[in-house]
Amino acid sequence: MQIKNMIEEKNLKVTTARKELLEILSSEKKPLSFEDIKDKISMDKATFYRNISKFESESMVNSFESNDKKRYYEIQEFPHAHFICNGCSNIECLENAPLPKLDGYTIMDVIYKGMCKSCNATQ
């Protein structure tokens, strides 16, 4: 069972809350906000934030804020860029767009903002 292994690999205690949280994040293809998640979890929000924060420092989870001023969390399976549409506010994972290079910097995450394909088409 991969969720349990993910936690053990980082030498973290395998708790019900952690399994539940990673289960939800990995079952969705899209980044989720706390609002998206809160009704699906049984843990307290303090536990949610403490675990998210631990997952982030262990590079298991990545987060960024979208146009709606909400923070979105996702499992960091492999680094990929995100596109946030200023038109429809949709978030897309650009799994085929390679992370760009920038001299002297190490780029670990990229967020593009603008108009997505369908908003451009129907503009």
Place this chain on the structure above:
Amino acid sequence: MQIKNMIEEKNLKVTTARKELLEILSSEKKPLSFEDIKDKISMDKATFYRNISKFESESMVNSFESNDKKRYYEIQEFPHAHFICNGCSNIECLENAPLPKLDGYTIMDVIYKGMCKSCNATQ
């Protein structure tokens, strides 16, 4: 006086609060958070947010959230990428890095996250 003109160009009323806010944003080279600004302004925070929101919809101001979970605002003179360092949390305006292209999308803003030059050097 360019601040007054900036406001008039968008057919907005030239108020003390708007002039003050744009004055502060344009006097800094870096994006500023509400916390950075709040002690420098005399307007109420409701007025601050209402004006920021109006400026954003008129494309006079751009905003994004940083690693510290605070939103940063800046005058949008010309579009440019930002680099947020996961090490030192510093925000850099990459004025010479052109916005990348992405087929079918219109990219209006880019945020890179990772390690900046000096954090890479001293690591």
Place this chain on the structure above:
DNA sequence: TATGCTAATGCAACTAAGTTGCATTTAAGT
């Protein structure tokens, strides 16, 4: 399988960003 230690959790209280309704004020055209 029982024991014990530490980390994880739940709860409550808190902080701070951002929003909204409403009464008052002010910019700007006549």
Place this chain on the structure above:
DNA sequence: ACTTAAATGCAACTTAGTTGCATTAGCATA
């Protein structure tokens, strides 16, 4: 100067995220 709609200040509110503390639950050891 007069008028009117828009902008402002104030207060109350919502919600994300944090923190302290008492309790609980992993997990290693015996």
